[in-house]
Amino acid sequence: MAKAKDTVSRTLMVALVLSIVFSVVVSTAAVMLRPAQIQNQNLDIKTNILSAAGMLEPGMSVEDIEESFAGFDVRLVDLETGEFVEPSTVGVEDPMKYDMYKAASDPDMSTNIPSSEDKAGIKRRPDVAKIYVLEEGGEMVRVVLPIHGYGLWSTLYGFVSLEGDLNTIEGLGFYAHAETPGLGGEVDNPRWKQQWVGKELYGEDKTEPQIQLVKGGVSGDARDKEHKVDALSGATLTSRGVEQLVNYWMGDRGFATFLQKLREGEV
Numbered sequence: 001m002a003k004a005k006d007t008v009s010r011t012l013m014v015a016l017v018l019s020i021v022f023s024v025v026v027s028t029a030a031v032m033l034r035p036a037q038i039q040n041q042n043l044d045i046k047t048n049i050l051s052a053a054g055m056l057e058p059g060m061s062v063e064d065i066e067e068s069f070a071g072f073d074v075r076l077v078d079l080e081t082g083e084f085v086e087p088s089t090v091g092v093e094d095p096m097k098y099d100m101y102k103a104a105s106d107p108d109m110s111t112n113i114p115s116s117e118d119k120a121g122i123k124r125r126p127d128v129a130k131i132y133v134l135e136e137g138g139e140m141v142r143v144v145l146p147i148h149g150y151g152l153w154s155t156l157y158g159f160v161s162l163e164g165d166l167n168t169i170e171g172l173g174f175y176a177h178a179e180t181p182g183l184g185g186e187v188d189n190p191r192w193k194q195q196w197v198g199k200e201l202y203g204e205d206k207t208e209p210q211i212q213l214v215k216g217g218v219s220g221d222a223r224d225k226e227h228k229v230d231a232l233s234g235a236t237l238t239s240r241g242v243e244q245l246v247n248y249w250m251g252d253r254g255f256a257t258f259l260q261k262l263r264e265g266e267v
């Protein structure tokens with residue numbers, strides 16, 4: 001039998017007090033952990049940039065990663081003009097703080113992509129992109145560019161690293177996606193990623209990207225092998241998404257104008 005103090009109002013009061021106490025605990029933890037989360041996200045992005053650039057070595061500590069990444073110059077590029085812009089044009093002081101994916105959802109900072117041109121399936125493209133340039137002895141030796149686009153189930157976010165000729169791929173990798181492990185998720189397989197190393201983006205004209213993912217694998221005597229990578233087996237749709245997104249971002253709606261200007265020493 002319920003004791004006299006087990007009244008409905010007491011039960012409700014206890015529930016209310018407990019929910020207030022726990023919501024304060026949870027919100028405080030969320031606020032306190034935010035800086036650590038941002039730091040970890042930044043570290044993850046830096047790790048992925050180094051990985052795409054082939055600069056990530058096994059067993060690197062956080063300090064090693066920070067030190068290697070510090071060699072990169074973080075720059076902002078206006079994709080329409082292909083020119084560098086100052087961070088203040090996107091309202092930040094430190095270019096690292098610019099979030100191009102957030103900008104893609106702001107109508108003032110992005111452009112709608114007509115569906116006929118939307119090869120990457122991203123609907124809107126930020127007007128300004130964040131890129132990473134590595135110079136050695138006054139010479140540009142590599143440029144790491146962000147890429148993203150739709151696979152089968154998800155948007156894949158990654159980087160492609162180019163050699164100083166701005167045509168040869170040094171590495172490519174995705175740091176976020178939700179494709180199926182073992183199928184589309186094989187984009188993370190180091191053996192598949194290794195195939196990208198040394199491939200060439202452009203043909204003679206240096207403007208139209210030529211990347212193809214070949215179902216069944218690239219045969220030894222295939223023509224234009226320098227542009228071809230094996231499609232992922234059992235994941236034709238993810239593979240098509242990857243092919244399309246790489247070609248979109250390296251095309252004239254993406255980085256082609258910038259790369260051409262950089263190649264010709266105009267920026």
Ligand SMILES: Cc1cc2nc3c(=O)[nH]c(=O)nc-3n(C[C@H](O)[C@H](O)[C@H](O)COP(=O)(O)O)c2cc1C
Pocket residue numbers: 152153179180181183184185232233234235236237238239
């Ligand atoms: C549960 C499930 C998950 C799948 N995940 C993927 C995927 O991540 N990427 C993909 O391209 N295809 C995925 N597929 C397969 C596609 O539906 C489609 O059959 C496949 O892309 C065709 O590729 P293939 O011609 O190489 O077999 C999945 C299928 C099933 C049933």
